[in-house]
Amino acid sequence: xxxxxxxxxxxxxxxxxxxxxxxxxxxxxxxxxxxxxxxxxxxxxxxxxxxxxxxxxxxxxxxxxxxxxxxxxxxxxxxxxxxxxxxxxxxxxxxxxxxxxxxxxxxxxxxxxxxxxxxxxxxxxxxxxxxxxxxxxxxxxxxxxxxxxxxxxxxxxxxxxxxxxxxxxxxxxxxxxxxxxxxxxxxxxxxxxxxxxxxxxxxxxxxxxxxxxxxxxxxxxxxxxxxxxxxxxxxxxxxxxxxxxxxxxxxxxxxxxxxxxxxxxxxxxxxxxxxxxxxxxxxxxxxxxxxxxxxxxxxxxxxxxxxxxxxxxxxxxxxxxxxxxxxxxxxxxxxxxxx
Amino acid sequence: xxxxxxxxxxxxxxxxxxxxxxxxxxxxxxxxxxxxxxxxxxxxxxxxxxxxxxxxxxxxxxxxxxxxxxxxxxxxxxxxxxxxxxxxxxxxxxxxxxxxxxxxxxxxxxxxxxxxxxxxxxxxxxxxxxxxxxxxxxxxxxxxxxxxxxxxxxxxxxxxxxxxxxxxxxxxxxxxxxxxxxxxxxxxxxxxxxxxxxxxxxxxxxxxxxxxxxxxxxxxxxxxxxxxxxxxxxxxxxxxxxxxxxxxxxxxxxxxxxxxxxxxxxxxxxxxxxxxxxxxxxxxxxxxxxxxxxxxxxxxxxxxxxxxxxxxxxxxxxxxxxxxxxxxxxxxxxxxxxx
DNA sequence: GTAAGCCACGTCAACGTTGACGTAACCGCG
DNA sequence: CGCGGTTACGTCAACGTTGACGTGGCTTAC
Numbered sequence: 001x002x003x004x005x006x007x008x009x010x011x012x013x014x015x016x017x018x019x020x021x022x023x024x025x026x027x028x029x030x031x032x033x034x035x036x037x038x039x040x041x042x043x044x045x046x047x048x049x050x051x052x053x054x055x056x057x058x059x060x061x062x063x064x065x066x067x068x069x070x071x072x073x074x075x076x077x078x079x080x081x082x083x084x085x086x087x088x089x090x091x092x093x094x095x096x097x098x099x100x101x102x103x104x105x106x107x108x109x110x111x112x113x114x115x116x117x118x119x120x121x122x123x124x125x126x127x128x129x130x131x132x133x134x135x136x137x138x139x140x141x142x143x144x145x146x147x148x149x150x151x152x153x154x155x156x157x158x159x160x161x162x163x164x165x166x167x168x169x170x171x172x173x174x175x176x177x178x179x180x181x182x183x184x185x186x187x188x189x190x191x192x193x194x195x196x197x198x199x200x201x202x203x204x205x206x207x208x209x210x211x212x213x214x215x216x217x218x219x220x221x222x223x224x225x226x227x228x229x230x231x232x233x234x235x236x237x238x239x240x241x242x243x244x245x246x247x248x249x250x251x252x253x254x255x256x257x258x259x260x261x262x263x264x265x266x267x268x269x270x271x272x273x274x275x276x277x278x279x280x281x282x283x284x285x286x287x288x289x290x291x292x293x294x295x296x297x298x299x300x301x302x303x304x305x306x307x308x309x310x311x312x313x314x315x316x317x318x319x320x321x322x323x324x325x326x327x328x329x330x331x332x333x334x335x336x337x338x339x
Numbered sequence: 340x341x342x343x344x345x346x347x348x349x350x351x352x353x354x355x356x357x358x359x360x361x362x363x364x365x366x367x368x369x370x371x372x373x374x375x376x377x378x379x380x381x382x383x384x385x386x387x388x389x390x391x392x393x394x395x396x397x398x399x400x401x402x403x404x405x406x407x408x409x410x411x412x413x414x415x416x417x418x419x420x421x422x423x424x425x426x427x428x429x430x431x432x433x434x435x436x437x438x439x440x441x442x443x444x445x446x447x448x449x450x451x452x453x454x455x456x457x458x459x460x461x462x463x464x465x466x467x468x469x470x471x472x473x474x475x476x477x478x479x480x481x482x483x484x485x486x487x488x489x490x491x492x493x494x495x496x497x498x499x500x501x502x503x504x505x506x507x508x509x510x511x512x513x514x515x516x517x518x519x520x521x522x523x524x525x526x527x528x529x530x531x532x533x534x535x536x537x538x539x540x541x542x543x544x545x546x547x548x549x550x551x552x553x554x555x556x557x558x559x560x561x562x563x564x565x566x567x568x569x570x571x572x573x574x575x576x577x578x579x580x581x582x583x584x585x586x587x588x589x590x591x592x593x594x595x596x597x598x599x600x601x602x603x604x605x606x607x608x609x610x611x612x613x614x615x616x617x618x619x620x621x622x623x624x625x626x627x628x629x630x631x632x633x634x635x636x637x638x639x640x641x642x643x644x645x646x647x648x649x650x651x652x653x654x655x656x657x658x659x660x661x662x663x664x665x666x667x668x669x670x671x672x673x674x675x676x677x678x
Numbered sequence: 679g680t681a682a683g684c685c686a687c688g689t690c691a692a693c694g695t696t697g698a699c700g701t702a703a704c705c706g707c708g
Numbered sequence: 709c710g711c712g713g714t715t716a717c718g719t720c721a722a723c724g725t726t727g728a729c730g731t732g733g734c735t736t737a738c
Contacts, residue, residue: 016469016492018694029718034696042716059491061467065404065413066694069723074404076468079448084433085626090423097423097450101461106468109418109448111436122440128400129415129445130355152398153355232630261630287424288627291571291600357724368688373726381686405724408693 017058025054037062064106068130076106077314078126080136082114086258087286088303089137092159095307096135103315105132112139123149133314135159135307140202155317157310160205162326169313170326171306175205175283178299178331179212182253182281185297185333187218191251191279195224197238197263198255206255209283213253230255235262243270243278250278251339257282257289257298264292264338279339294337301331356397364393376401403445407469415445416653417465419475421453425597426625427642428476431498434646435474442654444471451478462488472653474498474646479541482507494656496649499544501665508652509665510645514544514622517638517670518551521592521620524636524672526557530590530618534563536577536602537594545594548622552592569594574601575608582609582617589617590678596621596628596637603631603677618678633676640670 228238260282289296451458567577599621628635
């Protein structure tokens with residue numbers, strides 16, 4: 001009732017084959033098979049060939065649980081993102097996954113729903129899997145909840161957020177530089193009154209953009225900042241409000257592309273045009289930005305590269321060869337039609 | 340040089356604590372701690388409390404490798420998607436991840452790049468992790484390459500593709516019904532000549548939509564089908580070609596939303612309007628579809644639900660309680676502005 | 679009073695692999 | 709010819725946990 005017919009994992013034994021199975025078939029000890037499989041040396045060419053033949057024949061796969069148990073290294077890294085519905089994260093995940101595969105690592109994936117409590121549960125459960133390291137984009141509220149895990153010796157790479165800890169490395173995009181180039185671009189094209197549409201100031205990666213925005217404004221320009229949820233709807237609502245309250249605003253720098261697209265829609269819905277009445281610059285460079293009309297001028301973050309760098313750093317952290325606690329990657333202004 | 344200061348995983352021993360550590364501190368045997376942690380029964384209330392206190396104090400986390408080694412169950416399921424850049428997959432992944440978490444399972448994530456060879460490598464490497472099951476959206480070329488893994492006893496849930504195998508269950512959306520309702524919708528709104536923009540017929544999930552399209556056309560309407568890569572650019576190019584060759588086409592049913600958005604752009608670029616000159620219906624209901632102008636009429640696939648269903652099926656498959664080899668989930672026509 | 683039964687533990691082996699160490703055979707060299 | 713060194717293995721224990729089984733003490737029933 002519980003089990004149907006037994007599965008035929010292995011041609012001979014009816015379960016996944018082990019070093020013992022291979023060894024028995026070849027006529028050597030399991031230790032020798034292990035040596036061949038891991039290419040440790042200390043075996044003859046003839047033995048090597050026989051072993052690899054039988055490995056193939058029996059579809060032997062090293063059991064990572066047994067390996068992890070003895071070596072303390074699981075060959076996995078965990079990737080924790082708040083969500084995947086924001087297009088920022090799938091591309092980051094792709095970068096992580098590809099780089100991990102290139103290193104022979106497998107990725108454990110988890111979501112925090114951007115909720116610190118869920119994040120805590122998820123990390124606690126991941127600890128049981130003894131990942132060699134974690135790449136995480138922290139949930140709302142910042143990186144403080146990660147500290148206990150770091151203290152316990154879990155190496156973490158924190159994306160786009162700075163945290164000083166012996167077991168942490170931050171991999172960040174140069175958000176400030178991006179903000180500066182966005183503002184310069186708006187000023188260069190002749191905007192007289194800029195505004196920034198941004199998240200609530202709960203995260204330090206918000207602060208960075210906001211402060212760069214404020215610092216780059218000409219001294220005589222009034223700083224206008226509107227805050228909203230970082231969603232399409234949030235961008236739409238806040239911008240609808242803004243165009244009514246401040247019709248003089250003719251340049252809008254947005255926290256990210258999702259908000260920027262909402263902003264463009266709200267501006268158009270108010271009967272004004274982009275970029276002629278209001279120029280809009282986003283941040284991230286998500287696919288959708290290139291597709292909407294007018295196509296979105298934005299600051300590109302190379303998420304694939306961020307993911308790859310994060311994996312490299314987490315591996316370094318795990319084997320103790322890590323140097324430095326922070327990596328900053330460049331961003332690019334992509335000029336399209338919205339500004 | 341290799342290791343910096345040792346990490347302080349555990350307040351006492353300097354490494355992650357084990358059943359032994361907890362047991363020693365409480366003054367019972369590891370077996371009793373195990374009983375409490377797994378809530379097996381066979382211990383007194385006083386013991387339970389002491390054990391749980393110390394578990395908390397030492398941050399004990401059951402080592403899943405040791406568990407997996409002895410029980411044969413790893414508490415993980417693997418999720419394999421071709422890519423994440425197509426917005427279809429992140430939402431599927433979200434559904435899988437959430438359902439897995441609800442079941443106490445951890446997700447191993449891998450990408451096949453839609454390449455059967457990569458898929459094979461990835462699955463081979465995953466086999467070493469002894470996942471309890473796999474949820475996979477097969478790479479281009481269909482599900483045939485999965486058979487050896489299934490034969491070896493790896494339970495798999497195959498999304499949107501049918502494969503008959505003792506260790507496989509298919510979880511599919513009702514693509515045919517979706518295609519029928521899309522075509523009916525186009526006919527109802529008065530289209531005189533329909534066309535379908537689709538993938539090359541390599542996958543059986545392509546066939547299903549195409550055949551439903553052809554079967555639903557009125558007998559006197561000429562069947563027009565154009566094939567292209569299922570990308571934005573593919574949709575754009577094929578449609579640019581189509582509007583020129585067949586200016587009589589006034590209704591276009593697309594394989595998916597990404598292609599449909601490309602099609603809308605091509606139609607507009609040709610100086611014609613959507614939906615008045617050509618009505619367009621997509622498939623999937625990706626976020627972007629609601630944002631472009633005109634917003635996209637489409638057939639919605641509830642990917643979150645597909646993912647959740649897939650997890651349920653893979654769990655059933657893994658514990659041998661699976662019944663039936665196929666689940667079909669409904670789809671919905673979402674009427675917006677493009678048709 | 680004693681057999682039967684249960685409760686709350688403990689003991690032991692096993693899961694599959696690898697680190698540490700042992701060893702037999704052979705080689706070259708003085 | 710004997711000695712040191714190398715090559716190609718084998719042996720054994722350990723990683724952390726759980727399944728199977730054992731046990732002493734207490735309760736209950738006749």
